[in-house]
Amino acid sequence: MNRILIEFAHPAIQKSRINRQLINVAKEMDHVTVNDLYENYPDFFIDVKREQHLLLNHDIIIWHHPFYWYSAPALLIEWMDLVLEHGWAYGDKGLMLDGKSVLSVITTGGRKEVYSKEGRNHYTINEFLVPFKQSANLCRMEYLPPFVVHGAHTIHNDEISTFAENYKKVLLMLRNGEFNQKMRQAAYFNDLIE
Numbered sequence: 284m285n286r287i288l289i290e291f292a293h294p295a296i297q298k299s300r301i302n303r304q305l306i307n308v309a310k311e312m313d314h315v316t317v318n319d320l321y322e323n324y325p326d327f328f329i330d331v332k333r334e335q336h337l338l339l340n341h342d343i344i345i346w347h348h349p350f351y352w353y354s355a356p357a358l359l360i361e362w363m364d365l366v367l368e369h370g371w372a373y374g375d376k377g378l379m380l381d382g383k384s385v386l387s388v389i390t391t392g393g394r395k396e397v398y399s400k401e402g403r404n405h406y407t408i409n410e411f412l413v414p415f416k417q418s419a420n421l422c423r424m425e426y427l428p429p430f431v432v433h434g435a436h437t438i439h440n441d442e443i444s445t446f447a448e449n450y451k452k453v454l455l456m457l458r459n460g461e462f463n464q465k466m467r468q469a470a471y472f473n474d475l476i477e
Protein backbone atom coordinates (compact mmCIF):
# COMPACT_ATOMS: atom_id res chain seq x y z
CA MET A 284 0.00 0.00 0.00
CA ASN A 285 1.25 3.48 -0.85
CA ARG A 286 1.66 6.04 1.93
CA ILE A 287 0.26 9.42 0.95
CA LEU A 288 1.44 12.76 2.28
CA ILE A 289 -0.85 15.77 1.73
CA GLU A 290 0.94 19.11 1.89
CA PHE A 291 -2.12 21.24 2.62
CA ALA A 292 -1.88 25.02 2.24
CA HIS A 293 -4.91 27.24 2.92
CA PRO A 294 -4.25 30.58 4.67
CA ALA A 295 -7.88 31.11 5.76
CA ILE A 296 -9.34 27.68 6.45
CA GLN A 297 -12.03 29.18 8.71
CA LYS A 298 -13.53 30.89 5.64
CA SER A 299 -13.17 27.88 3.34
CA ARG A 300 -16.25 26.26 1.76
CA ILE A 301 -14.54 23.62 -0.34
CA ASN A 302 -11.08 22.74 0.91
CA ARG A 303 -12.23 22.31 4.49
CA GLN A 304 -14.61 19.56 3.40
CA LEU A 305 -12.02 17.91 1.18
CA ILE A 306 -9.30 17.87 3.81
CA ASN A 307 -11.67 16.55 6.50
CA VAL A 308 -12.30 13.47 4.36
CA ALA A 309 -8.57 12.93 3.92
CA LYS A 310 -7.92 13.23 7.66
CA GLU A 311 -10.12 10.18 8.30
CA MET A 312 -8.14 7.86 6.04
CA ASP A 313 -5.51 5.28 6.93
CA HIS A 314 -2.11 5.59 5.23
CA VAL A 315 -2.83 9.27 4.55
CA THR A 316 -0.91 11.98 6.46
CA VAL A 317 -2.28 15.51 6.35
CA ASN A 318 0.45 18.09 6.88
CA ASP A 319 -1.38 21.40 7.39
CA LEU A 320 1.32 23.95 6.58
CA TYR A 321 -0.50 27.11 7.76
CA GLU A 322 -1.43 25.38 11.01
CA ASN A 323 2.13 24.16 11.61
CA TYR A 324 3.97 27.25 10.44
CA PRO A 325 1.80 30.36 10.96
CA ASP A 326 5.01 32.43 11.21
CA PHE A 327 6.46 30.85 8.02
CA PHE A 328 9.44 29.34 9.89
CA ILE A 329 9.46 25.93 8.26
CA ASP A 330 11.24 23.04 9.97
CA VAL A 331 13.10 21.77 6.91
CA LYS A 332 14.46 18.61 8.52
CA ARG A 333 10.97 17.61 9.77
CA GLU A 334 9.53 18.22 6.32
CA GLN A 335 12.23 16.24 4.54
CA HIS A 336 11.78 13.39 7.01
CA LEU A 337 8.04 13.36 6.24
CA LEU A 338 8.73 13.25 2.50
CA LEU A 339 11.10 10.31 2.90
CA ASN A 340 8.42 8.36 4.76
CA HIS A 341 5.78 8.62 2.04
CA ASP A 342 5.42 7.36 -1.54
CA ILE A 343 2.94 9.86 -2.99
CA ILE A 344 2.94 13.60 -2.30
CA ILE A 345 -0.11 15.82 -2.85
CA TRP A 346 0.13 19.61 -3.14
CA HIS A 347 -3.37 20.51 -1.99
CA HIS A 348 -4.38 24.18 -2.03
CA PRO A 349 -6.76 26.78 -3.42
CA PHE A 350 -5.45 28.24 -6.67
CA TYR A 351 -4.08 31.72 -5.86
CA TRP A 352 -2.81 34.01 -8.60
CA TYR A 353 -2.60 31.05 -10.98
CA SER A 354 -0.31 29.35 -8.49
CA ALA A 355 -0.27 28.36 -4.81
CA PRO A 356 -0.58 30.28 -1.52
CA ALA A 357 2.74 31.77 -0.41
CA LEU A 358 3.54 29.21 2.29
CA LEU A 359 3.54 26.31 -0.16
CA ILE A 360 5.96 28.22 -2.39
CA GLU A 361 8.13 28.91 0.66
CA TRP A 362 7.95 25.19 1.47
CA MET A 363 9.18 24.36 -2.05
CA ASP A 364 11.95 26.96 -1.82
CA LEU A 365 13.28 25.60 1.46
CA VAL A 366 12.47 21.90 1.56
CA LEU A 367 13.35 20.88 -2.00
CA GLU A 368 17.03 21.60 -1.46
CA HIS A 369 19.76 21.27 -4.07
CA GLY A 370 21.81 18.16 -3.30
CA TRP A 371 18.82 16.62 -1.51
CA ALA A 372 15.84 16.85 -3.86
CA TYR A 373 17.58 17.72 -7.12
CA GLY A 374 21.02 18.07 -8.66
CA ASP A 375 23.56 15.34 -9.36
CA LYS A 376 23.51 14.14 -5.75
CA GLY A 377 19.92 15.08 -4.96
CA LEU A 378 18.24 11.71 -5.23
CA MET A 379 16.07 11.57 -2.12
CA LEU A 380 12.70 11.89 -3.90
CA ASP A 381 13.63 9.67 -6.83
CA GLY A 382 10.69 7.50 -7.94
CA LYS A 383 7.97 9.10 -5.83
CA SER A 384 4.77 10.45 -7.38
CA VAL A 385 3.19 13.83 -6.87
CA LEU A 386 -0.02 15.53 -7.94
CA SER A 387 -1.87 18.79 -7.42
CA VAL A 388 -5.29 18.95 -5.79
CA ILE A 389 -6.65 22.44 -6.33
CA THR A 390 -9.82 24.50 -6.17
CA THR A 391 -10.30 27.45 -8.49
CA GLY A 392 -12.70 30.37 -8.41
CA GLY A 393 -12.78 30.29 -12.21
CA ARG A 394 -15.11 27.80 -13.91
CA LYS A 395 -13.69 25.08 -16.14
CA GLU A 396 -14.55 26.92 -19.38
CA VAL A 397 -12.47 30.00 -18.46
CA TYR A 398 -9.41 27.73 -18.28
CA SER A 399 -9.07 27.30 -22.05
CA LYS A 400 -7.45 29.05 -25.01
CA GLU A 401 -10.73 30.78 -25.86
CA GLY A 402 -11.68 31.45 -22.24
CA ARG A 403 -10.95 34.45 -20.04
CA ASN A 404 -7.76 32.93 -18.59
CA HIS A 405 -6.41 31.89 -22.04
CA TYR A 406 -4.61 28.80 -20.77
CA THR A 407 -5.66 25.38 -19.52
CA ILE A 408 -5.20 24.41 -15.91
CA ASN A 409 -2.45 21.97 -16.94
CA GLU A 410 -0.61 24.80 -18.68
CA PHE A 411 -0.77 26.87 -15.48
CA LEU A 412 0.49 23.85 -13.51
CA VAL A 413 3.65 23.40 -15.63
CA PRO A 414 5.95 24.92 -12.93
CA PHE A 415 4.68 22.28 -10.48
CA LYS A 416 5.06 19.50 -13.01
CA GLN A 417 8.59 20.51 -13.98
CA SER A 418 9.59 21.00 -10.33
CA ALA A 419 8.42 17.44 -9.69
CA ASN A 420 10.31 16.16 -12.73
CA LEU A 421 13.47 18.01 -11.69
CA CYS A 422 13.23 16.10 -8.40
CA ARG A 423 12.87 12.85 -10.40
CA MET A 424 9.24 12.46 -9.35
CA GLU A 425 6.37 11.56 -11.60
CA TYR A 426 3.65 14.24 -11.83
CA LEU A 427 0.17 12.69 -12.05
CA PRO A 428 -2.97 14.40 -13.44
CA PRO A 429 -4.48 17.01 -11.09
CA PHE A 430 -7.76 16.66 -9.20
CA VAL A 431 -9.54 19.99 -9.63
CA VAL A 432 -12.69 21.63 -8.26
CA HIS A 433 -13.52 24.50 -10.61
CA GLY A 434 -16.05 27.27 -9.96
CA ALA A 435 -15.54 27.25 -6.20
CA HIS A 436 -17.79 30.23 -5.53
CA THR A 437 -20.82 29.00 -7.42
CA ILE A 438 -21.00 25.28 -6.73
CA HIS A 439 -23.78 24.09 -4.42
CA ASN A 440 -23.28 22.40 -1.08
CA ASP A 441 -24.42 18.99 -2.32
CA GLU A 442 -21.90 19.21 -5.18
CA ILE A 443 -19.17 19.93 -2.63
CA SER A 444 -20.07 16.68 -0.86
CA THR A 445 -19.75 14.83 -4.17
CA PHE A 446 -16.30 16.35 -4.73
CA ALA A 447 -15.30 15.30 -1.21
CA GLU A 448 -16.46 11.73 -1.94
CA ASN A 449 -14.53 11.80 -5.21
CA TYR A 450 -11.41 13.03 -3.43
CA LYS A 451 -11.73 10.01 -1.18
CA LYS A 452 -11.90 7.79 -4.29
CA VAL A 453 -8.75 9.45 -5.65
CA LEU A 454 -6.93 8.80 -2.37
CA LEU A 455 -8.09 5.18 -2.34
CA MET A 456 -6.90 4.64 -5.92
CA LEU A 457 -3.53 6.19 -5.13
CA ARG A 458 -3.15 4.33 -1.86
CA ASN A 459 -3.99 1.01 -3.51
CA GLY A 460 -1.80 1.71 -6.54
CA GLU A 461 -4.79 1.47 -8.86
CA PHE A 462 -3.58 3.69 -11.67
CA ASN A 463 -1.95 2.64 -14.89
CA GLN A 464 -0.06 4.09 -17.85
CA LYS A 465 -3.23 5.07 -19.73
CA MET A 466 -4.59 6.96 -16.72
CA ARG A 467 -1.40 9.02 -16.59
CA GLN A 468 -2.41 10.63 -19.90
CA ALA A 469 -5.68 12.07 -18.51
CA ALA A 470 -6.04 15.86 -18.31
CA TYR A 471 -7.82 15.63 -14.96
CA PHE A 472 -7.75 12.93 -12.28
CA ASN A 473 -11.49 13.71 -12.00
CA ASP A 474 -12.00 12.05 -15.40
CA LEU A 475 -10.69 8.75 -14.03
CA ILE A 476 -13.28 8.42 -11.30
CA GLU A 477 -16.48 9.94 -12.67
Ligand SMILES: Cc1cc2nc3c(=O)[nH]c(=O)nc-3n(C[C@H](O)[C@H](O)[C@H](O)COP(=O)(O)O)c2cc1C
Pocket residue numbers: 298299300301302303349350351352353354390391392393394435436
Ligand atom coordinates in the same frame (compact mmCIF):
# COMPACT_ATOMS: atom_id res chain seq x y z
C1 LIG B 1 -5.52 35.84 -3.06
C2 LIG B 1 -6.42 35.04 -3.93
C3 LIG B 1 -6.03 34.74 -5.23
C4 LIG B 1 -6.86 33.96 -6.05
N1 LIG B 1 -6.44 33.67 -7.32
C5 LIG B 1 -7.23 32.89 -8.11
C6 LIG B 1 -6.78 32.54 -9.42
O1 LIG B 1 -5.70 32.88 -9.86
N2 LIG B 1 -7.61 31.77 -10.19
C7 LIG B 1 -8.84 31.33 -9.73
O2 LIG B 1 -9.53 30.64 -10.48
N3 LIG B 1 -9.27 31.64 -8.48
C8 LIG B 1 -8.49 32.42 -7.66
N4 LIG B 1 -8.91 32.71 -6.39
C9 LIG B 1 -10.14 32.09 -5.88
C10 LIG B 1 -9.80 30.87 -4.99
O3 LIG B 1 -9.18 29.87 -5.75
C11 LIG B 1 -11.05 30.35 -4.31
O4 LIG B 1 -11.49 31.35 -3.42
C12 LIG B 1 -10.80 29.06 -3.55
O5 LIG B 1 -10.47 28.02 -4.44
C13 LIG B 1 -12.04 28.66 -2.77
O6 LIG B 1 -11.77 27.55 -1.94
P1 LIG B 1 -12.20 27.53 -0.40
O7 LIG B 1 -13.70 27.57 -0.37
O8 LIG B 1 -11.66 26.28 0.17
O9 LIG B 1 -11.58 28.76 0.23
C14 LIG B 1 -8.12 33.50 -5.57
C15 LIG B 1 -8.51 33.84 -4.26
C16 LIG B 1 -7.69 34.59 -3.45
C17 LIG B 1 -8.14 34.94 -2.06
